[in-house]
Amino acid sequence: MPSLPLPPCYEGPVIRDFLLTLDAAQRELGAILRMPFGKGELIMVCQPDLAYEVLVKQNRNFVKLGADGQTPGLQRILGAGLLTNPDYESWFSHRQIIQPFFQRHALERFAGAMVRASERLIESWHDGEPINLTKAMHKVTLELIFELVFSLYPEEAKAYPIQVPLSLASAKTSTVRRAAALLDDNIYALIKKRKLEHENGKEISDLLDLLLKAEDTGGNKMSDKELRDELLTVFAAGHETTANTLIWALMGLSSNREAKEKLERELRVQSQSLSLESLKRLPYLQAVVKETLRLYPTIPFAPRVSLKDTELGGFFVPKGSRLFVSIYSIHRHETYWENPLAFLPERFLDKGIQAAYMPFGLGERVCLGQHLATLETQILLASLLKHCSFDLEHKEITPRVSISLQPKEEVWAKLRLLQS
């Protein structure tokens, strides 16, 4: 196998912006390439069938970072939670326990919470005022995660400041230590509080409850550290991603007036309250959310490390190589998408999901929260647009990556409250 060549290496100018450098490298070198990154290099995988090879077919070889004995950034905060756990056995056992909570039908009961959260937000706004959409969307998605995980409502949640920005992954060790200490205090306090409530016979139905009662096949319960890691993981993975998706959706709609009007018309005739059932009758809303996640996949890369020498796409990939499956590049390539940089929800109407579409990843490590994220984005977007119109200050917003794909700057919009 070593007789195969290594993937071609990008030697063009490295622009500070990782996404622009990647675009240039991909244009020059194609589907699989090496790119300088920090002190080493990365293999970027930018083709759907190779993504499938890495994430599904050869998934026991291409594993999560950390399985090579190093501690990747996010693992310093999230420990061995589902997202970062490199150990197959414990990951599998926890995934079996947690997954049922996030199945589509099990989330129905949160639809009401999502509508209420959007109503609280709208009630706090005044007609004509400038709105910091970045802050507002992060606030509403954080409130929902608190409710889902701990059954805590905004006033009670204030006593437990838990925020896990994904950018902590690249923070200095001292910053990570300080952040982790504060997070630990709050998470362990909430676990202790719930255990006391259980002793007093109080029944609460949320994620913490499920995890506290769960047992693995050997009859073992999760330790407090395991609980901490899984709970923090859901906070980290589940709030910033959805907040950014909402912002990108508003951004996409503001770039395509026709799409915006079409969605507004669809929402206007919809009189039922928003639920799993009524969302099925909003095909354009569904297409808007799918198109948002195509053009702006808020987790743009799926990182892996190779456990042994192997072959990929006719190239030699040595043991220990770091690979990023670039969902971002695959979603924006003209081979798979017509007019790929335009926001065109129509491309998802009456069409099955395409092989080049993977906003939630692929294979066993596919996103745990994909149904939650989709439901939440659809409901929040629909309820906001039923009552408000947003005139975005910047017509174009550049994305940047800090684990999640986010607008480079805070996004502001002028608000108009609509008569209902």
Ligand code: HEM
């Ligand atoms: C639009 C929002 C979201 C997007 C685009 C997204 C995307 C992704 C992607 C691409 C992966 C796979 C990463 C990889 O293979 O390396 C992933 C994994 C994961 N996501 Fe999401 N996600 C979103 C929302 C959520 C939410 C709301 C939750 C809350 C439960 C969540 C929890 C997770 C977890 C726990 C994993 C790791 C799964 C495992 O390895 O078993 N995500 N997500």
